[in-house]
Amino acid sequence: MTKKSTNTLWHHATITRADREALHKHKSVIIWFTGLSGSGKSTLAHAVEEYLHKVGISTIVLDGDNVRHGLCGDLDFSDSDRIENIRRVSELAKLMIEAGVITLAAFISPFKADRDDARKRVPHGDFLEIYCQCPIETCEQRDVKGLYKKARAGKIPFFTGIGSPYETPGMPELVVNTHELTLEESVKKVLNLLMQRGVIKDIVC
Template structure:
């Protein structure tokens, strides 16, 4: 029997994780590099973070559409959608927010290994949680994109009526009102989603991906 492949240090320790013991990481015969060669582009985690109403989902989906039109493998993980299934057991306490982002980070890492450009649209309010996800993957694979929109702009939009409910005390622990949002200090990309047109924001993200060799230049 062939010897087991050595663990990849970029993905951390692979045995005795959490409460699970006597486990090893099984390496696929089709590698991430092989998928990148076949598809003609790298995989990456595009982590869109910002206040509710800052335009995270709108921008992530617009970028996803642009990538899809170029024939690239891409997928959006949206905050609300994830809470309908994978994280349906979690609320919005600080502890639950931490666990929510931990799970998303692990899922995003699997998409990365599958050769997909995965776009995540989550408030992810705590810097430490975002850095914890960054540490899961090799350097350069986690791209933090701050959807920068002032609280006043987000409240004006209030597409879900959440800020009004938070101000009225109906929603507890709401980010930006009764729970803090820690804006990225040094994101790979900061996009002015509060004032800039969507088309320009999309172009800014695509330009970054092109310049960093993640996607091929658009023809």
């Protein structure tokens, strides 16, 4: 269980999230990309960010590998540390949408309870779960980082899909079949979701 800080008092800011969203001229939201390693989460998140940036929308990508070089550099890949990893990232993402920024989080996040917990940390509608669906066979064929090969050889314990389970989302806001769609087609599906939810205005995509 996470320890609670003591002797602290919540400080209410004079500038609100609504003020920051007004400054950015768009709403802020967490777009949470989940899926197996090699399913295309980071690739899709960065491609969506690139498009949004070009049309003047404030964004940030929180990438699973990158945060483990700093914020979560003290964590391994045991179940307990995976849970803590997602807890920290969830809190960071929450701060980012308070800043009025569209936050794209790309994490395997294998456990449904952790993703549900991340969703509960923000107001209803502020968490959009996108399941990058891709068969493990295809992910292994891609194996850009060579991780599946190492996991099969027993060199990486607790590897999701091999030595540790991945719990498929039950009701994500969007399922993107990354093994069937092109990157451009996948980006369009995400952008269409954002327009349908009123996060961004209609844009050509």
